[in-house]
Amino acid sequence: MSVKPANLELREVSGPSALGGGRHRFFELLWLMSVTEFKRTFFGTVLGYVWSLMRPLLLFAVLLLVFTKIFRIGSQVPHYPVLLLFNIVLFGFFQEGTGGAVASVVGQEGIVRKTQFPRLVIPLAVVLTALFTLGLNMIVVFAFMLGFGVTPMWTWLLFPLILLPLGVFTAALAMLLSALNVRFRDVAIIWVVVATALNYGTPIIYPMKIVPGGLKQVILANPLTPIFQQARVWMIDPHAYSPLTIANGPVPLIAAALIYIGVCVAGVWVFNREAPRIAEQL
């Protein structure tokens, strides 16, 4: 309990903020919170990991049945089962990250109202935890890919280039939604619906080439579409169309890019603006 008799200087206390308390502390706290949450889910119970894998696998099994036996979309797409599983797992990350983050700040009310720490850690820890889960699930996906005869490609190494824009987008939405949900508690409810819409508005269970013209423009405006499409090319099927080919030039993708940038800017701006007042509004 020794206190260094250092010559302490008065420093202005800046109040609560998104990043307050130093970068070092921010990252340590972010890491620690994500890791503990991750450990809790996966190693806290015997079936932890099995359960978390059950969800995408079951969904995968159902969709696979429906779209290969009933609708037969799958039969036109090379490596459809693997592509489907890969897409489900990838979208699962987005859904878990944003869906978990929406209510995260409100849910952590106890610590937000009673202690000072960088507020941004809360939604970002949810996204980071989802990223860890994705990492674990990707092991299974790669096993499936090899098992279903996808030939290993050097482009697999480009997976981080898929994750980066997806992760940034997820984090930005997590910030935006968690901050808005403090003010408007129905954001969480609305987001469930929007996320489901996005699930169908992204080429996950269907390939882009069967989408009719008008709807195609809408789906192309979804920032997730080019990410998922590029992922398909790099990871599963090098002969699939790239986002640029599908869109027939860069112009249709501008809307997606603008939305992407808009969400990122809004996420940072809204969270920063709300952070100092979050404790009061809870």
Next chain:
Amino acid sequence: MTTHAPPQVAIEVSGVEKTFRIPTQRVDSLKERLTTFSQPGYRELHALRDLSFEVERGEFFGIVGRNGSGKSTLLKILASIYAADAGRVRMAGRLAPFIELGVGFNNELTARENVELNGVMMGLTRRDARSRLGAVLEFAELEEFVDLKLKNYSSGMLVRLAFSMMIQSDAEILLIDEVLAVGDASFQQKCADVFYEIRDSSRTVVFVTHDMSAVEQYCHRAMLLHDGGIRAMGPADEVARSYLRLNFEQAPGEGDADMGGMADITLLDVWLEDGGGERITNVEKGAELRFGAIFEAHRHVDGPSFGFAFDNADGVEVTGFGISLPEGAPDAVEPGQRIRLGGEIENRLEPGRYVTKCWVHREHNLANLVLHSPHVLDFVVYGKEGAGVVALDHHIAASVKDGAAVGDGISVEGQR
């Protein structure tokens, strides 16, 4: 932004204001926001008004005030949980904010993991937090439970861990909000020792409490907040007296109790005495305990009865008593009359902290409440802890007899 200032000031608060805008109509959903066209109205609550003070390095500084006086808001601004609307706060050194003990503990994690997480939350590095684990657990006397999840801890164990965490955090400035009323008697003693130690060290403590005996015991200086402003500031005992005066002077409607206007009868003073008639705030288990209170009537009240009850730290009402005016005299009080209660209480209280509640009824009818104050006096009973809530006397003896029938080989006698 760093400025050079005399190093002896640890906390400098200048011109801090905080106003809460309380919407007259709460709009907390997007749906309502979109469907409500009128601008929602606000009522302004001035929690802090142009507050300025300084706390010197090494000081044990108390902040007291009634509920709603702004002390929690101030503490939260000091702790960077709330942003001030105006003014600035400057501090010298690292701060360990403890608005409440055990904040940020995760029940699903073990003590080991929680110490690390909590340490980082308080601004330690992970390595630092881990290196303190031993010291934290040792002080909390929880070494054997290091790998037990907190959900399996008792509340006493949690409090010990949290308090220990705070003590070991090594921050130069500690913010402490009402934590003394926790733990068993021996741990309380340990906490008291630490408080004395901190009091005499170069660490600075801001201590918010309702407990005037604690203020007098530990604080070098204290500040009384009232309506968001400083009502009194100075030596701890003087401020404690101002607080008590403020508490008893005021009609209960303005503070703790929810009754409108000035009560017909108010409590002027309430205290405990030892056998020698000396006022006390701590009493040894089983020692003679005398009780006193003075009320003043402001209007004519028929058939007044005066009640007091003691709650223990768990919020359990341990005992209570109701007193009426003596027979023979008129069963009514007139404006300006004072009523004095006094006498002995059989002290069967177990060690711990007790809160005294007070109420007054008219016409001996429980439904006619004249006064109700849930928190008029705090006291601590110390001594060896027994089982249960109260320590009842017993006269039970065991005896062994020879040669008799097997059946009454051992008899247990009860007297009285």
